[in-house]
Amino acid sequence: MRNESNPKVCVMGMGYIGLPTAAVIAKAGCAVHGVDVNEEVVKTIGEGRIHIEEVDLDGLVQGVVSRGLLKTSTSAAAADVFVIAVPTPFDEEKRPDIAYVLDATRAIAPVLQAGNVIILESTSPVGTTEKMRDVLAEMRPDLAMPGLSNKTPDISIAYCPERVLPGRILVELIDNDRSIGGITPRCARKALSFYKLFVRGQCITTDARSAEMTKLVENAYRDVNIAFANELSMVADTMDLNVWEIIRLANRHPRVNILQPGPGVGGHCIAVDPWFIVHGAPDETPLIRTARNVNDGKVGHVIRRAQQMIDTNKNSKIACLGLAFKANIDDFRESPALKVADELAAKYGDRISIVEPYTDSLPDSLAKHGAQLADIDDAIDNCDVFIVLVDHDIFKAIPADERVGKTVYDTRGIWE
Known part of the structure; x- marks a missing residue:
């Protein structure tokens, strides 16, 4: 990462997580380029307005847009750090669909440069971060990718999911602990340096697959406990x-x-x-x-x-x-x-x-x-x-x- 103290950041996805994340990063003083496939969303944010309901988000977005710290587009731009925060739905047979993640990965591939850090925040099945890496390796053979080369990689890739509650997103993006999983320990450290710019919670590094599973386990734990309450209510x-x-x-x-x-x-x-x-x-x-x-x-x-x-x-x-x-x-x-x-x-x-x-x-x-x-x-x-x-x-x-x-x-x- 060329500028670790004030990096340029490209956030892919301006939805319920991507927009608040972009706004919080911009508030920390980073120039943020927000990307979304929906032209109306891009226009709305570019005018300093929001398209989702979240406590205090309207004022924050208006402020960072007016200061020129958050700009939006339908296409990716060169940056130091790329954050991917796009949907990961499932299909009719409950199988995970990571197409949006891989599409976002392909969208940033042409503008990548040596020293860049790529972080996936979307909740994803185990192994998704490595699949992103493989897509990038195929599209950019000129860049050494972590885990695929014996030499020092040109790109750092990590996984770091959010842990936020709607209605408290802006507070919890900053205050909650983070699990940061790198494809390699070096990748995790690079991502850690970025999150320390705006996260007050504890940032704990691990490997990418463990971080992916941790996010899934957190929500499955809650689902199992809610199921007990719901079953009890039916009884x-x-x-x-x-x-x-x-x-x-x-x-x-x-x-x-x-x-x-x-x-x-x-x-x-x-x-x-x-x-x-x-x-x-x-x-x-x-x-x-x-x-x-x-x-x-x-x-x-x-x-x-x-x-x-x-x-x-x-x-x-x-x-x-x-x-x-x-x-x-x-x-x-x-x-x-x-x-x-x-x-x-x-x-x-x-x-x-x-x-x-x-x-x-x-x-x-x-x-x-x-x-x-x-x-x-x-x-x-x-x-x-x-x-x-x-x-x-x-x-x-x-x-x-x-x-x-x-x-x-x-x-x-x-x-x-």
């Missing part, structure tokens, strides 16, 4: 028990800490990453696979119970509270709330009102069935049945006396 429904009371009492045990159930599990991390482990070792992962199936199955359980409740309230107006995958954000990726609302709208049409304070319009799948977007006060005035799907703060603020006479199915436990 409680069958036995006509209050799962929230049971969890409160059980958690008084000094060595028990049961998580809170919900309508399923969403987001691009917990709902996706465990499948990457299952794909890599299908015969050794019955627990992780079962947890995924339990959490996906909770959506169907919620839909069935909601339909039973609605069908016993003939001609009632129904309010579905929330579409996001978690509270106080606008991210609908893999959202169980959205899946439930879609099914209910398909069956009950214009009887369904959707209350989602973090959107100005409904997804097409809901609108085509006649569902209406409503604010919370209109829903309280006009709806008889409430299906609580997301624990947004505004929903928690509804007092009991405003819910008198309403039939409620609370999948989040906010009104218990």
Whole structure:
């Protein structure tokens, strides 16, 4: 890296992680070139505006853009450090798809120079960082790649995933610890020097494959524990028990800490990453696979119970509270709330009102069935049945006396 104290940085992907990461790096004083395939996203950021909802991100982006520290384009540019933060979805058979990662890798290959550092941040199956290296080696035979040459490599390649919570991304990008995995120890050290420019948390170096697996394990651990809570909630429904009371009492045990159930599990991390482990070792992962199936199955359980409740309230107006995958954000990726609302709208049409304070319009799948977007006060005035799907703060603020006479199915436990 030619300038370790103030490197030029190219960030590939301006989404939920890439844009905040680019803005934080720019705030540290680095000139950042942000790249996205979506021209509207590039234009929006270039004007100092944002296309996603995240606490304090709007002011930060406006500031670094106005100071000339963050510029955007649809194509990669020469830099000292390249950070790849693009989506890694799975296909219909739950197999990981790293096409976006490899496309981003190919996009930076022509502008690479000796001394560059390349860091993959996208959650990826084990071995992805090495596949990036192999693509670069094929495209740039003039550059010595780590692990493929006996001489000192020209390029350093590492893997360093984020560990952030939506709504706290800007804080946690800086304060949380980082696992930095290099293809070689030298690669890890080069990446470490970069992250120390803006990360206050502890940065721990390891190899790339271990860092890739660590990210997957973190989210699979959470998924398994949520599955226990969700399965417990379905058992409680069958036995006509209050799962929230049971969890409160059980958690008084000094060595028990049961998580809170919900309508399923969403987001691009917990709902996706465990499948990457299952794909890599299908015969050794019955627990992780079962947890995924339990959490996906909770959506169907919620839909069935909601339909039973609605069908016993003939001609009632129904309010579905929330579409996001978690509270106080606008991210609908893999959202169980959205899946439930879609099914209910398909069956009950214009009887369904959707209350989602973090959107100005409904997804097409809901609108085509006649569902209406409503604010919370209109829903309280006009709806008889409430299906609580997301624990947004505004929903928690509804007092009991405003819910008198309403039939409620609370999948989040906010009104218990």
